[in-house]
Amino acid sequence: MELAARHGNEGRRLMRSILALNAGSSSIKFGLYDLEASAELDLASRGSLDLGDAPRLTAKAADGELQCDRPLAADASPDLAIGQMLQWIENELGGRKLIAAGHRIVHGGREFVEPVRLTPTIIEALDRLTPLAPLHQPRSLAPIRALAALRPDLPQVGCFDTAFHRTIEPLVSRFALPRRYEADGIHRYGFHGLSYEYVAGRLKQISPDLATKRTIVAHLGNGASLCAMRDGRSVDTTMGFSALDGLVMGTRCGAIDPGVLLYLLLERGVSGEALQDMLYEESGLLGVSGISGDMRTLEASDDRRAREAVELFAFRAAREVAALANTLGGLECLVFTGGIGEHSAPARKAICDRLGWLGVAIDEAANSSHAALMSQAESKVEVRVVATDEEGVIARHTRKVMEGPD
Structure with missing residues (x-):
């Protein structure tokens, strides 16, 4: 076992830990996991390491107790901020x-379908995939x-959002x-795979029978997608070649x-760069509402445009659930996860109300309280809320890669 062999001496003095990093547009979420004697990670x-206008490091223990909440220098570079996070972990925690x-x-493109130990050669290969994810890939590689x-x-390990969808059949992934x-x-890759992997494992923990059902998981947040799965395997998803779809x-x-x-390119003279910015940064909830891309802000607004943006979000999500149900040949379980999926009762209700014809019937009180099981007893579709844990998945994959082959 590489971990024990390399760090056995230190392990007797210091707690050996794995750091899982999940980089976003202006922040890096992280989880720190201690290695126990068992197979579990503690x-x-x-x-979160916020890298926006007011850089800040915040952290809580597993029980929710605040461990750190400190501002960083206003001009702190991402590299400097990460360095300060490392110092806090290694010297103060x-x-x-x-x-x-x-x-x-x-x-991960076509090549990287399993977690992998990162080397300079692999990092450069991943950098060459940037045209496939022009905004996300650089953010992934920067930390x-x-x-x-x-x-x-x-040692560093890469875990790929696209890998979970490698089980999708060519009929589903192929463009005409x-x-x-x-x-x-050029085909449909799918994303949010680490989140879907966690949810698939959690459903199996809840009930082995539940994991076999024809299930659609809705990962709804600033980035949003659906995944149709059977037996814990992806069979279809709404994101395709890029994270725009x-x-x-x-x-x-x-x-x-x-x-x-x-039309925008050829007739309106919009440049490729401007079009890319519009599609990634100026559209969606923000574009339709003209107010915000944050669902919480829109749900609290009295502006008609905010309401229309929220309605479009729910309409499109429900329509895509119906399309993925066709791939599955039916629907037996619907799971909400992600920031909106876990915390927005109005968004869940709006989506589920449009799916009544599929047999979805939710309990209003359970939905309002964000209950784990929110469907009515007579509902033909079991509706659940599962809090995702991408960092936990990253940590487990990292440990496995570092331990090497069995």
Whole structure:
């Protein structure tokens, strides 16, 4: 076992820990996990490194107790902020020795379908995938490069959002384009895979029978997608070649007629760069409402445009649930996860109300209280809320990679 062999001496003095990093647009979520003698990982801390206008490090223990809440220098670079986080972990959090870091990487392309130990060669290969995820891939790779500079001897592992969807059949993943483009890797990849992997495992824990049901998981947040799964395996998803496809999102448009894009490019003279910015940063809930891409802000607003944006979000989500139910040949379980899926009772209700014809019937009180099981007893579809844990999945994969083959 590589972990024990390499760090056995330190393990007798310091708690050996794995750091899981989940990089977003302006923050990095993290989880710190201590290695126990058993196969389990013990959550020691969960927090966020905010890198926006007011950089800040916050962290809480597994029981919710505040461990750290401190501002960082206003001009702190991401590398400097990550360095300060490492200092806090290693020097102030009870004496811990980081033995590995795991990362969520949005796109693994065709080659990377399993978690992998990151090397300079692999990092460069992942960088070449940036055109497939122009906003997300650089954000995924930035903390990896920062850690490599700050802790060059610290092993790092990449975990890929696209990997969970490798089980999707070609019939589902194929675009109706000339075959030569499919050979070049242009097909539907799917994303949010680490979240879906966690939910699939959690359903199996709740009930082995539940895991076998025809299930659609709705990961709803600033980025949003659906995944149809059977026996814990992805069979269809709403995101495709890029993280733009599918549902209405916070600032992303979701599915759109490609003719609109051609019109904007060829007739309106919109540049490729401007079009990319519009589709990723100016559309979705923000674009429709003209107010905000945050569901909480829109639900609290009296503005008609805010209401219309929320209604479009629910309409499109319900429509895509129906489409994935067709792939599954029916629907027996619907699971909500992600920031909106876990915390917005109005959004869940609006989606479920449109799915009554599929047999979805929710209990209003259970939905309002964010109950784990929110469907009525007579509902033909079991409706659940499951809090996702991408960092936990990253940590488990990192440990497995570092331990090496059995």
